Amino acid sequence: MQILAHRGMWKTTAEQNTLAAFARAFDAGFGIETDVRDCRGRIVVSHNPPTGDEPDFEACLELLRGRPLPLAINIKADGLAEGLGGMCRTHKAPDWFVFDMSVPDMRQQLMAGNPTYARMSEVEQTPPWLEEATGIWLDGFAALWYGADTVA
Structure with missing residues (x-):
């Protein structure tokens, strides 16, 4: 079992999805789940619509460099497949996958060769x-709907 730090290991809500929260998680030996979007030609870390002050996703990959930790990338905007995959491969991210994108964008992620849940x-x-997915991301919008039978 792998445990991921949701938006990093943060102490206050304002620290979510920050480089400090990512570094803290990586230093503690945890992989992370984070959100990415595009902003003015950059791929940035942001759960909500970006304002322009968000860290570049590439800075997160720099913090991860050389650490065999998982990286779950929640796709919040379409059209990032090529750029995101290129960054992860260039930075040799060891264990990463994308998830939670729109259905049309999922097709683009798969065509780009990105590990896709x-x-x-x-x-x-x-x-x-x-059949083409690397894994399954179990999600719930209103309640816990799945059990051991679903997981099996």
Whole structure:
């Protein structure tokens, strides 16, 4: 089992998705889940629509360099597949995957060769392109809907 630090290892809400929270998680031996979007031609770390002050995703990859830790990348905007995959490969991210993108963008992620997890939820019982996906991201929008049978 792998445990991921959601948006890094943060002490206050304002530290979520910051380089300090990522460094703290990596230093403690945890991989992270983070959110990415595009902003003015850059791929940035941001859960919400960006303002321009967000850290570049590449800075997160620099912090991860040389550490065999998992990186779960929540895709918050379409059209990032090529750039994101290129960055992860250039920085030799050892264990990364993308997830939670729109269905059309999932196709682009798969075509770019990016390790892609399909989302399965109480709304989406049959994930698209399940045969091509690297894994499954179990999600819940209203309640915990899955159990041991679903996982098996």
